[in-house]
Amino acid sequence: MAQKKSIITALLIAATGVGIYLAAGTTPVRAAGSGPAYTSDGKLLQPKGYRNWVFIGSMVTPNGLNNGNAGFPEFHNVYVEQANLAVYRKTGVFPEGTVLVKELTLVREPSHPDGSADEASGRGFFEGEFGGMDVTVKDSKRFSKTGNWGFFNFGHHPLPYATSSVESSKDECAGCHIAGASKTDLTWVQFYPVLRAKN
Amino acid sequence: MAQKKSIITALLIAATGVGIYLAAGTTPVRAAGSGPAYTSDGKLLQPKGYRNWVFIGSMVTPNGLNNGNAGFPEFHNVYVEQANLAVYRKTGVFPEGTVLVKELTLVREPSHPDGSADEASGRGFFEGEFGGMDVTVKDSKRFSKTGNWGFFNFGHHPLPYATSSVESSKDECAGCHIAGASKTDLTWVQFYPVLRAKN
Numbered sequence: 001m002a003q004k005k006s007i008i009t010a011l012l013i014a015a016t017g018v019g020i021y022l023a024a025g026t027t028p029v030r031a032a033g034s035g036p037a038y039t040s041d042g043k044l045l046q047p048k049g050y051r052n053w054v055f056i057g058s059m060v061t062p063n064g065l066n067n068g069n070a071g072f073p074e075f076h077n078v079y080v081e082q083a084n085l086a087v088y089r090k091t092g093v094f095p096e097g098t099v100l101v102k103e104l105t106l107v108r109e110p111s112h113p114d115g116s117a118d119e120a121s122g123r124g125f126f127e128g129e130f131g132g133m134d135v136t137v138k139d140s141k142r143f144s145k146t147g148n149w150g151f152f153n154f155g156h157h158p159l160p161y162a163t164s165s166v167e168s169s170k171d172e173c174a175g176c177h178i179a180g181a182s183k184t185d186l187t188w189v190q191f192y193p194v195l196r197a198k199n
Numbered sequence: 200m201a202q203k204k205s206i207i208t209a210l211l212i213a214a215t216g217v218g219i220y221l222a223a224g225t226t227p228v229r230a231a232g233s234g235p236a237y238t239s240d241g242k243l244l245q246p247k248g249y250r251n252w253v254f255i256g257s258m259v260t261p262n263g264l265n266n267g268n269a270g271f272p273e274f275h276n277v278y279v280e281q282a283n284l285a286v287y288r289k290t291g292v293f294p295e296g297t298v299l300v301k302e303l304t305l306v307r308e309p310s311h312p313d314g315s316a317d318e319a320s321g322r323g324f325f326e327g328e329f330g331g332m333d334v335t336v337k338d339s340k341r342f343s344k345t346g347n348w349g350f351f352n353f354g355h356h357p358l359p360y361a362t363s364s365v366e367s368s369k370d371e372c373a374g375c376h377i378a379g380a381s382k383t384d385l386t387w388v389q390f391y392p393v394l395r396a397k398n
Binding site: 051052054055057058059060061062065066070071072075077079082105108114116119120121122123124125126127128129130176180188190191192193194197199 | 269326398
């Protein structure tokens with residue numbers, strides 16, 4: 001009996017220690033060991049380890065195609081944790097505590113007026129250096145005035161990004177998401193094939 | 200002593216069962232429980248779970264910018280397992296058994312001649328539906344004639360992709376990688392900021 005208990009304890013320690021990757025189809029409230037963290041004065045701390053989360057999609061709206069003044073001139077690479085993604089796929093709604101990270105990368109060496117470059121694989125848009133980070137957090141209590149999501153900007157510049165961020169105003173971010181994506185939990189699901197996939 | 204042995208056994212079982220995410224900086228030969236698998240007649244089986252691997256970068260070379268006949272008209276989203284990425288970051292070389300998956304997504308609803316579309320965030324390129332899968336495998340014995348990598352195409356079409364694939368000829372894939380990326384283990388590292396990052 002004592003031995004059985006030890007084995008169970010060991011299993012739990014091991015599962016926690018190596019970081020659980022929950023199978024699709026489970027519906028935890030929050031990914032194990034994750035979730036947003038704040039400073040004592042309410043700033044969001046920079047999420048860690050997000051490049052190991054699940055990538056859900058990329059897009060690029062370069063300056064060259066937006067009169068030299070794009071709102072979002074970089075590649076946008078968006079990440080979410082596996083357990084939170086599983087809930088979204090099942091319910092169409094992200095669970096409380098979900099963090100979405102949008103990491104920006106500069107368009108690499110644009111050589112045409114539209115910002116594209118010629119490479120061995122053809123003319124197009126390629127990723128250069130990291131260029132910034134935006135983060136959204138689902139928390140229906142904390143962010144009830146902005147569609148249950150808080151929006152944060154950790155800098156649109158090369159590494160290192162800011163270590164913490166104050167919440168962006170509704171006009172800066174949430175307003176556009178509420179206007180255009182209120183039926184899909186403020187997420188532009190049409191641009192993210194991995195969000196729409198079963199696994 | 201028997202109890203200690205049981206705990207160790209349980210730890211090993213648990214670590215294998217939940218799928219190890221090895222910490223960056225370790226240098227395993229291969230990610231636990233992963234690696235390529237082949238049919239009895241040498242076809243590569245379709246990798247599974249790759250959307251949960253580490254995304255290393257995206258690019259798009261649309262038809263509209265390549266005289267209507269791009270070699271790679273889709274978005275390319277490239278994935279590698281964490282443990283193999285850690286080795287590359289440390290050594291500049293991928294370990295034996297590394298699998299790179301390039302999943303293709305169609306450019307979404309192109310409305311301009313260059314293939315771009317107008318969306319709330321600006322004019323640019325957005326991801327539509329899944330459109331194909333290419334895979335490379337590092338194996339210096341099996342693929343010694345093509346720069347130590349085997350190249351496989353699981354279909355450039357919507358889901359489902361092929362369940363297995365014969366190796367592509369040198370002219371189809373490897374030749375270009377050998378000509379253009381032989382110093383970086385046949386990987387176009389300049390387009391993959393996550394490959395160049397420390398973590």
